[in-house]
Amino acid sequence: MSEVNNELIEIRDLKKYFPVKSSFLKKKKQVIKAVDGISLTxxxxxxxxxxxxxxxxxxxxxxxICRLYNPTSGKVLFExxxxEGLTYKELKPYQKKIQAVFQDPFSSLNPNMTVGDIIDEPLDIHxxxxRKExxxxxxxxxxxxxxxxxxxxxxxxEFSGGQRQRIGIARALSTNPEFILCDEAISALDVSIQxxxxxMLEELQEEFGLTYLFITHDLSMVRHISNRIGVMYLGKIVEIAPSKTLYEEPLHPYTKALLSAIPVPDPNYKIDVVDTLKGEIPSPLEIGKGCRFQSRCPLVTEYCTINEPTLKEVNDNHFVACHLVDE
Incomplete structure (x- = not known):
């Protein structure tokens, strides 16, 4: 039995690479480093x-993390x-504790099954x-x-988008899980439904003691629901901090740029030019030396182009991967 502690999930140097089929002329094998050495709790x-x-x-x-993909390397610790290396049969007890709610509530539900059958399926398996119970x-x-x-x-x-997402949440809750991955779970819904x-997710969390990994691109919404927030860029975590701290005292240039892009209901509001994010995220097939944000960073130095920064704690529970931030 594992020692009881406050950590539910810990990942250590987790990597997930996807091989890319090369053309006849390109003999060198290429991989997309979608997740490249991430550690967090x-x-x-x-x-x-x-x-x-x-x-x-x-x-x-x-x-x-949920083992819907097998890691290329690294560890995923649950309690x-x-x-990480478990077979399907060995993984089954953990699948009951780890569930997911996906972005598109329509494509994640089998159209040929009734709502009852959809929610009953995990119960039948786990x-x-x-049948009556x-x-x-x-x-x-x-x-x-x-x-x-x-x-x-x-x-x-027969249901609206918001109702279908509620069905997906009911299916996730069916096995009494401890952890739920919410992967862009509200992005396809109207603002009022979001x-x-x-x-509802907050109420369920309080009632059942759930733990969420809430993935989103909606920066205003994630502030409302999250205790801590991680900022990810090109396969790496560049900053982790408590929600309030991240929004009031962002340290990484990328985090500052993301926050500056949040719409402000004031026609006279001016965005700081330094925090304006230019260009697009580089190809994950062409990751070179140094900081991955160097091609878009307004504060880049020569040192940044040579040395890749590591995630370090600069304040209490505030981690950042940037050469320009002092501990």
Missing amino acids: IYKGETFGLVGESGCGKSTLGRT GDNI TTLS RKERVKELLEKVGLKKEDINKFPY AQIIN
Whole structure:
């Protein structure tokens, strides 16, 4: 048995590379380093927000933690147990504790299955409940996420986008998990519906003691729900801090640029030119020496182009990977 502590998930030097098929003329094998040596800890009962531009590796990191992808190297520890090298059979007890809610609520639900069957499937796999008991559990879950128990025989196409996402959340809750990956879980929904889903997730977290990894590109929303936030850029974590600290005292130039891009309802507001992010994220196939943010950083130095920064603690629970930030 593992020693009981406050750490639910710990990843150590986690890497996930995807091989790229080269053309006939290119004999050299290439890989996309979607996740390239990340280490972090997610504590029990917290919501860890993960932000960054599209293509930075956020979703790949989340899915690798959940073992939807097998890591290229590194360790994923769940309650102290290394689940990185486990077979499907060995992984089954952990799958019950680790669930996910995905971005598109329609494509993540089987259109040929009723809502009842969709939510019942994890119960059938991971529990010993009878069919009658499972049906009652499904009805309870539907009401728990704000739907009606009479919806049990309907199909996904009969619901709105927000209702379908509630079905996805009910399915994730069915096995009484400890950890839920919310991978862009609200980005496909209307703003008013987003607020409802966020409030529901917070209520469920308080009721069941859930831990969330909340992946999003909505910087204003992640501030509301997260205890701590990690900022990811081109396969690396560049900054981690408590939510309030990150928004009030950002240290990494990339974090400052992201925060400066949040719309402000003031026509006279002027963005600091230093914090304006220019250009696009470089190709993950062409990662060179030095800092990965060097091609877009307004403060880059020659030292930055040669040496890659490491994530270091500069203040209490505030970590940053930048040569220009002093400890």
